[in-house]
Amino acid sequence: MPFLRRARVGSGQRVLVFGASGAIGTSAVQLARHFGAEVTGVCSGANLELVQSLGATSVVDYTREDFAKRGVRYDVVFDAVGKRKSAQALLNSPTALAPGGVVVSVDDGLARPVPSDLALLKELAESGELRPVIDRTYPLEQMVEAHRYVDQGHKRGNVVITVGQGDAYAQPSSA
Numbered sequence: 001m002p003f004l005r006r007a008r009v010g011s012g013q014r015v016l017v018f019g020a021s022g023a024i025g026t027s028a029v030q031l032a033r034h035f036g037a038e039v040t041g042v043c044s045g046a047n048l049e050l051v052q053s054l055g056a057t058s059v060v061d062y063t064r065e066d067f068a069k070r071g072v073r074y075d076v077v078f079d080a081v082g083k084r085k086s087a088q089a090l091l092n093s094p095t096a097l098a099p100g101g102v103v104v105s106v107d108d109g110l111a112r113p114v115p116s117d118l119a120l121l122k123e124l125a126e127s128g129e130l131r132p133v134i135d136r137t138y139p140l141e142q143m144v145e146a147h148r149y150v151d152q153g154h155k156r157g158n159v160v161i162t163v164g165q166g167d168a169y170a171q172p173s174s175a
């Protein structure tokens, strides 16, 4: 949420989410849609359907196509991958920006949610408009295995650690 707020995502804008199938990306797609944007999601082929089901109006498989060469201009390019893995792929992203457009990355500094962000997230989760995407669930004792899986960098949405009967700690998304 803080990243989308920083980019002033709003109604009628074209927003591209790079890494649309991860924890941050799946939330960003849904939130940008909520704010009235037309969303393009970039992910690998296996996740195209998932990203469409979250509200993306178009999807790009980054293993086959460079979004910056499609001739479409975006008001916001949101990099939800970061940690330099996205650097090469985003090299050409300025050419895909509409006049006044911005590139915002999860690498741009700590996300600082404000109380109104949390209130909106609660409202959207309760209404079902914001759907958490859960890939795998591990019990607390298998935290090491959970980290090994997450460290591969290709989870679909979130990985949940269960900490007690009926209780779960889900890795929070901060798009």
Ligand SMILES: NC(=O)c1ccc[n+]([C@@H]2O[C@H](COP(=O)([O-])OP(=O)(O)OC[C@H]3O[C@@H](n4cnc5c(N)ncnc54)[C@H](OP(=O)(O)O)[C@@H]3O)[C@@H](O)[C@H]2O)c1
Residues within 6 Å of the ligand: 018, 019, 020, 021, 022, 023, 024, 025, 043, 044, 045, 047, 062, 080, 081, 082, 083, 085, 086, 089, 106, 150, 153, 154, 155, 156, 157, 171, 172, 173, 174
């Ligand atoms: N999750 C959080 O709560 C959180 C909080 C703060 C910061 N962050 C940071 O935000 C970033 C994203 O984290 P995340 O948990 O959402 O997901 P993640 O597990 O880091 O992966 C995000 C997505 O990146 C895609 N991806 C992986 N390698 C790629 C590459 N070389 N080129 C293009 N796409 C690639 C994957 O899609 P495919 O599988 O389709 O390839 C995956 O869905 C990380 O840098 C993380 O440190 C996360």
